[in-house]
Amino acid sequence: MAQIVLDHLCKYYQVHQKEPGLVGSLRSFVRRKYHDVKAVDDLSFAIDAGEIVGFLGPNGAGKTTTLKVLSGLLYPTSGSVSVLGFTPSERRDAYLRQITLVMGQKQQLNWDLPAIETFLVNAAIYEIPDAQYKETLDELTELLELAPLLKKQVRKLSLGERMKCEIAAALLHRPQILFLDEPTIGLDVTMQTKIRQFIAEYNQRHKATVILTSHYMADVTALCQRVIVIDHGKLLYDGDLRALAEKIAPHKLIRIEFSHSLNGHRLEEYGEVIKTRGQRAELLVPRDATPNVAARMLAELPISDVTIEEPPIEQVITRVFEQAARARTERGESDEEAEDE
């Protein structure tokens, strides 16, 4: 049974446009022209318990708006939303106790006090029994390495440390559903890896459902088997990440290093050359042909090193957006973005 169900969700904002300058201000004062910005436009999907789903899209695509609708902060213009059987916009206590929304740029920790103080307040607000609180705190402290941080004033923590404490605060009540909006934004590589590991671990241990938005493809590839791609509020793709890559970019990337320069051989015979530099080269080769081409190259060329890779997922996703943009231009649609995603 699906846990999260979106059915033809639409979220439109009314925005008025103002011409620049003083005349524009006067005109706008007398008569306002409103038009709809379609932040989310007929979005539908269903997610089962325990899934980790990546929510991808360029800025302004409607990702954050969708997460806010799912967590009850925004209510739909039309369409229906159901999470754990609840209607999020009703904001029932029983619902809010089972979810959490972590937004990279917003914080709930009290700035002037140590993080542990906010934890205690949350424990009371969410009515967490003492024993469970202790257990969860120990688990989070272990997984996120919080021990040295808990008693320091939040404003004295670094961004990465603060983020870890924010995540801990958001998970203290052991929510079943996690909405993570750019949880690794602004963090260094080590911290990103740690957070990723944590999310995977948490999902394993508690069978929590996770919807994750991120601009870092590494987050998505590490955690998500399924991705939902949206752009300009519309659904572009919903399914396996691997399958998407194979559909959009039916090539593999072969990187070669030559032991000495090629005499007479032309690389173009083997595939699409995308880069050459000194004694290195990169080629794109159709998937099915890869084993044969690789074998031929190894036999015929003076190769000292070779690797065969999937094309970077960033390329794949960029191509998805480019295709969508082209389709929109063909349909003659405007290119207005939603304000805060």
Place this chain on the structure above:
Amino acid sequence: MFKKYLALLRQSLAALFEYRANMLIWMLINVMPLVMLAVWFSMSEGGPIAGYTQSDFVSYYLLLALVQQMTTVWVIYELDYEIRHGDLSIKLLHPLNPLHDYLATNLADKILRPFALIPLALLAWMIFPTIHYDIAPLNVILFVVALAGAWFIRFIAQYIFGLLAFWVSDSMTLNDIWYGLSQMLGGMIAPLTLFPSNVTAIANWLPFRFMLSFPVEIASGRLTRADLAMGIAAMLFWVGVGIVVYRWVWRRGIRRFSAFGA
């Protein structure tokens, strides 16, 4: 619910202690009653004005200053900021009405304030030994009840104005107008009985009286039984109005917030 308030109070108290110097200064800056006292003090030099001797004015204004201190509210600034900057969203994710957090923050301040005020009150008593109040036990209880009522009405009024930030960008102006009226008709400019009798008659029923003047009137011992009963009834009426209006504004406001978000 009690446990939640305890937790919120603990947190607010802890946060307040981080700002020790600020706290002290906020508590000590309370100029208005002293200014008015100076005015009426000199004006009543030649003899009582409408039944108020110099000593009466001193008693009145010193207690007014204390009541003012014990009922200060600043929630409109917090609310306005948090609504505008979208910080309210974080609070809306918790299964608890944000009102309680704001209330607890204010309450924490009120718990600490007496520690600064009591020495000041003693000092004032030493300087003006002739100040007098009706300290019969029942009267003291009524005073405390009226004080609580004053605090609540001031809080809920400001909170409602703060919620207007959901709709208008200038809710502070409305609050300023409200504040100005409460200074005039709440007993700051002059004790209410000093106004022309038709003005006093109206002012006696307006909420402003119960935000500042009423507790002081009770302590002065000048109110008859009937006056007290009607006063308490009127105060409870305004408390009720405040709650009803707040709920209405909150429900509509949160719907609007959910439409536009931040």
